[in-house]
Amino acid sequence: MSTYPQHRIAVAPMMDWTDRHCRFLHRQLTHKALLYTEMVVADGIIHGDRGRLLGYDQIEHPVALQLGGSEPGKLVEAVRIAVDFGYDEINLNVGCPSDRVQSGAFGACLMRDPDLVARCVEAMKSVSDVAVTVKCRIGVDEQDPEAALPDFARTVVEAGVDALWVHARKAWLEGLSPKENRDIPPLDYNIVYRLKQDYPSLFIGINGGVATLSQAVEHLNQVDGVMLGRAAYHNASLLAGVDRQIYGMDVAEVEWGDVCATMMAHAEAHLAAGGRLIHVTRHMIGLFQGVRGARRFRQILSADAVRPGAGPDVIAAAFAAIDFSDLTVAA
Known part of the structure; x- marks a missing residue:
C-alpha cells in the first residue's frame, strides 16, 4: 500500500488565491485538510526571494508546495531549497492551462510528454525526503483521455510518484481561457474512479466541480482523496465541517x-x-x-x-x- 498520508480532503493550489494569508485563514477552520500553496515556479525559487515565495506560518501544516517547471535539473535545485522550509509534500503542476504556464513549457501541456514528467518526478524524489506528487488533467486538446490518462499514470507511477491528484476535465490549451477551462470541458469522474481501480495501492485524489462535503463523501467511496477548489475559497465556512464530517473527529464547533x-x-x-x-x-x-x-x-x-x-x-x-x-x- 502507498505510504502517502491519507489526505482525504485538500484545498487546491489556486493562483493569486491560496497565498499564506488564505492558508492561515483556512487552517482556523480545519486542522486536517491538506493546504496547497499557489504554484511557485522553479526558476523563481532558484533566483528569487525565497523567504517571500516559500515562507509560511507553522500553523499551516499539513501544507504542500506546488512547483511549476519541466527541467529536471532546475526542479532538483528548487526542491533542495524547498525541503529546508519543511513542507509536507512537493507537488508538480501538470494541470494548469494558463498562457504564462504554457510559455514556460510546463503545466497541462506536459500531459503530452509523460516521459519528461517521469524524469522530473525521479529527479525530485532523488533529493526529497517527503512525498513527491503530481496534479494533472485527464488529457489535453485532442487527446483521448481513455488512452492519455492511463498512459500518463503508468509512466509516472513507474517513476515512483507517491500520489496523483487528477482534475477530472480535459484542458483545452487552444481556444479556451484558463477560466473557461475550469467550467466548459465536461467532468468525467468515472475515468478517475477507473484509474483508482487500476492502481489500488496508489493514492488517487479527485478534483473538479466539488461544491459540498456531501459530494466529497460520495467521491471518497471511489477514490482516496478529494480536492476542493473554488468552493473552499468562495464559501470557506464549509471547511469548518471537514474535521467532523470527513475525518470523523469529535471536535467542537468552530468558535x-x-x-x-x-x-x-x-x-x-x-x-x-x-x-x-x-x-x-x-x-x-x-x-x-x-x-x-x-x-x-x-x-x-x-x-x-x-x-x-x-x-x-x-x-x-x-x-x-x-x-x-x-x-x-x-x-
Whole structure:
C-alpha cells in the first residue's frame, strides 16, 4: 500500500488565491485538510526571494508546495531549497492551462510528454525526503483521455510518484481561457474512479466541480482523496465541517469569535511587517455565503480594508455584522 498520508480532503493550489494569508485563514477552520500553496515556479525559487515565495506560518501544516517547471535539473535545485522550509509534500503542476504556464513549457501541456514528467518526478524524489506528487488533467486538446490518462499514470507511477491528484476535465490549451477551462470541458469522474481501480495501492485524489462535503463523501467511496477548489475559497465556512464530517473527529464547533481574534492578530503582525490589511481580508470576503449579515460583512471588508490607515478593527466590525445564529456549515 502507498505510504502517502491519507489526505482525504485538500484545498487546491489556486493562483493569486491560496497565498499564506488564505492558508492561515483556512487552517482556523480545519486542522486536517491538506493546504496547497499557489504554484511557485522553479526558476523563481532558484533566483528569487525565497523567504517571500516559500515562507509560511507553522500553523499551516499539513501544507504542500506546488512547483511549476519541466527541467529536471532546475526542479532538483528548487526542491533542495524547498525541503529546508519543511513542507509536507512537493507537488508538480501538470494541470494548469494558463498562457504564462504554457510559455514556460510546463503545466497541462506536459500531459503530452509523460516521459519528461517521469524524469522530473525521479529527479525530485532523488533529493526529497517527503512525498513527491503530481496534479494533472485527464488529457489535453485532442487527446483521448481513455488512452492519455492511463498512459500518463503508468509512466509516472513507474517513476515512483507517491500520489496523483487528477482534475477530472480535459484542458483545452487552444481556444479556451484558463477560466473557461475550469467550467466548459465536461467532468468525467468515472475515468478517475477507473484509474483508482487500476492502481489500488496508489493514492488517487479527485478534483473538479466539488461544491459540498456531501459530494466529497460520495467521491471518497471511489477514490482516496478529494480536492476542493473554488468552493473552499468562495464559501470557506464549509471547511469548518471537514474535521467532523470527513475525518470523523469529535471536535467542537468552530468558535467564530476566536477566528475573528486570531485573524485580527495575524493582520496586526502583517501590518507591523509593512503589509496592507487587504492582503489578509481579501481572502475572508466569501466566508459567510448565505448567512444574514454577509452582504454587510463583504462591504466592510471590501471598502474599509483599502482605506489609508486601515487596521484590524475592520475585521472586528465585519464579524459584528454577521448573525451567527443563522450560520450552518454546508453539508
